[in-house]
Amino acid sequence: MSKKSVIMCVLTILMIAYMGYALPLTARMARQAHVTGMTVRLSDPMSRFVNTSDVIAESGLDPSTLRDSLCRTFDLDGLEQRLLASDKLQDANVTLRSDGRIYVDVTPMVPVARVFDPKEPSYYINSTGKRIRAELRYHIDVPVLVGSFDSIHPAKRLLPLLDKIAGDPRIGSMVATVTQEPDGNIILIPTIVGHVINFGDTSMVDDKFDRLRRFYIHVSPTKGWEAYDTIAVKWRDRVVATRRNKQIAPLPVPTEDEASGILDIDDNEPQPGDSITHLNTHEL
Numbered sequence: 001m002s003k004k005s006v007i008m009c010v011l012t013i014l015m016i017a018y019m020g021y022a023l024p025l026t027a028r029m030a031r032q033a034h035v036t037g038m039t040v041r042l043s044d045p046m047s048r049f050v051n052t053s054d055v056i057a058e059s060g061l062d063p064s065t066l067r068d069s070l071c072r073t074f075d076l077d078g079l080e081q082r083l084l085a086s087d088k089l090q091d092a093n094v095t096l097r098s099d100g101r102i103y104v105d106v107t108p109m110v111p112v113a114r115v116f117d118p119k120e121p122s123y124y125i126n127s128t129g130k131r132i133r134a135e136l137r138y139h140i141d142v143p144v145l146v147g148s149f150d151s152i153h154p155a156k157r158l159l160p161l162l163d164k165i166a167g168d169p170r171i172g173s174m175v176a177t178v179t180q181e182p183d184g185n186i187i188l189i190p191t192i193v194g195h196v197i198n199f200g201d202t203s204m205v206d207d208k209f210d211r212l213r214r215f216y217i218h219v220s221p222t223k224g225w226e227a228y229d230t231i232a233v234k235w236r237d238r239v240v241a242t243r244r245n246k247q248i249a250p251l252p253v254p255t256e257d258e259a260s261g262i263l264d265i266d267d268n269e270p271q272p273g274d275s276i277t278h279l280n281t282h283e284l
Helices: 003-032 052-059 076-085 155-167 169-174 205-218 256-260
Strands: 037-042 089-096 101-108 113-117 120-125 131-133 144-147 175-180 186-190 196-200 228-232 238-243 276-280
Touching: 037 052, 052 076, 052 101, 076 089, 076 101, 113 155, 120 155, 144 155, 155 169, 155 175, 155 205, 169 175, 196 205, 205 238
Parallel strands: 037 101, 113 144, 144 175, 196 228
Antiparallel strands: 089 101, 113 120, 120 131, 175 186, 186 196, 228 238, 238 276
16 A cells, blocks of 8 residues: 555544544534624614614513523524514515624614694504504604594505605695595695695695696686685596685586586596586696
8 A cells, every 4th residue: 555545544444433523523512502782783873763772672582681682593584574573674685604793783663754643643644554652762753644544544644745845845745644534535735824724635746736836826816815615636637626705605607527428427426516616627
């Protein structure tokens, strides 16, 4: 046997001996390894809504006893699910590093509106409609939604309207509050005092604001800003304004569009003879 072959045999025996000793030792150490700590990382460190202490509280863990936990039995999935269930967090990812340290990466919830419903305490909602508890320790400047909300007419149905208000400075400066009536009608309270706007639902948002803008430009300066108490844009292709002085009966003369029957008519739509002024938007 050559010298090289002898060396290879010796090295092979040593390797087998090392593996026979090292692998069981490593496995035993892994079974006995303890968690060394936890690091919380926020995707938005400047968030005013969630801080590191909040994440630790939502985790349900006691930092003082965390090091008593074994790595092999620590419930990473359970921790992640608890964080995802929190109304303060939008996303969470939990990992355990080889050094025994737990890393928690979270995305704080971003409120887009605060909801005031007489049936329950006020709360915030995010862009997907998820609820967030409102706490006294913080206040966030977001649009306010007021009204009665339920499974048929939830607060999140107003989010497209809020997006439009937030994305257009002209509209944002015009709308003070958004409310919802029990029947689902959306009511805008404008910064121009003296009337309210019946917006209906969140369909045709751009078209409704365009009709409202033309009403303000062409009708209000002529008729007077105090002439109407309600301006409705809920019906297609028209603006319906309710006179403040209900004693003055309007003439029951239909508009051209009404006479032709081309408009979608709602069962609750005002009829000729009511104290209503019908304004054909083609004339605005």
